[in-house]
Amino acid sequence: MAFVASRAAASPSAPAEQGVGPLLRAWRERRRVSQLELALRADSSARHISFVETGRSRPSEEMVLRLAEHLQVPVRERNALLLAAGYAPRYPETPLDDPALGAVRAGLERLIGGYEPYPALVVDAFYDVRVANRGIGMLLEGIPEPLLAPPLNAMRLTLHPQGMAPRIRNLRAWRGHLLEQMERQIALHRSPRLRALYEEVGAYPVPEDAPEAGAAGGGPPSPHFALPLLIEHRGRVLSFVSSIATFNTPMDVTVAELAVETFLPADAATAEYLHAAMS
Structure with a gap:
């Protein structure tokens, strides 16, 4: 259970030469917030927001960050907004293997290690697996070596026809869920790589x-919550529900883009099987 290297993250997708005004307007429209509503949230005026968006007024660094906060702009894109406004980036992007993030790495390893025998993993913004526990390793048994070459990618491993896809009994439904999740991320981050x-x-x-989507293994609708x-694993069908956790108020781009996904057994039989298999 060790952190694996990943490719460098993409540079901010918002070019500084575009100017901060159009970028802020794009984020505001994406969030479907009016200039007046944003002004009220940010303790400003609709007139000032309009002037900022049209380039008639240059916002202060504090105003850029305040508007980004109220528009729920991702940390990476906040740096891009600051650059476009003529300010230095506020949030560093520290490699995960840097000693400065040692406490973060150790905490994540303890977290997913303590979740065993249930599967858990940590992915970055591009779904590259940064660390996984033995529960995940068990589910990857038999996957061809080329798909297991670093950096492991959770989406590729799950949906590739030589990966986990042939073993997933409700593939259409799970595939639809994953693709919708990626669509939301693309809308948020505007990343060409994603x-x-x-x-x-x-x-x-x-x-x-x-x-078909919505059916569980071709049987009646699932009674799960x-x-x-x-x-399927070694002839048994295991049932999981997943949850995803992220860091609150991150101050580093790398940390902001990490997500911990845990797979909770959805029935007693799955829990018993995992405990027996890893005992």
């Missing part, structure tokens, strides 16, 4: 006999 990954995994073929991942 878009390329989405187009790649979205083009993977789906077996003709895979059940959330969409389960139904996956």
Whole structure:
């Protein structure tokens, strides 16, 4: 259970030469917030917001950060806004293997290690796996070596026809869930690299006999409280529901883009099987 190297993160997608005004307007429109509503949230005026967006007024560094906060702009894009306004980036992007993030790495390793025997992993903004526990390793048994070459990518491993996809009993439903998740991320981050990954995994073929979305393994509608991942392992069908956790108020781009995904057994049989398999 060790952190693996990942490719360098993409540079901010918002070019500084575009100017901060159009960028802020784009974020405001994306959030479907009026100039007046944003002004009220940011303790400003609609007139000043209008002047900023049209370039008639240069916002202070504090105003850029305040507007970004109220528009829920991702940390990486906040740096891009600051650059476009003529200010230095506020948030560093520290490599995860840097000693400065040693406490973060150790904490994440303890967290997912303590979740065993249930599967858990940490991914970055591009779904590259940075660390995974033994529960994940068990589910990856039998995956061809080329797909396991670093950097491991969670989306590729899950949806590739030579990866986990043939073992997923509700592939259409789970695939639809993952693609929708990626679409939300693309809308948030506007990343060409994430878009390329989405187009790649979205083009993977789906077996003709895979059940339609919404069905669990072709049977009656699932009684679970959330969409389960139904996956076969050594002849047994295991059932999981997943949850994703991120850091609150991150001050580093790398940390802001980390996500911990844990897979909770959705039934007693799955829990018992995992405890027995890893005892």
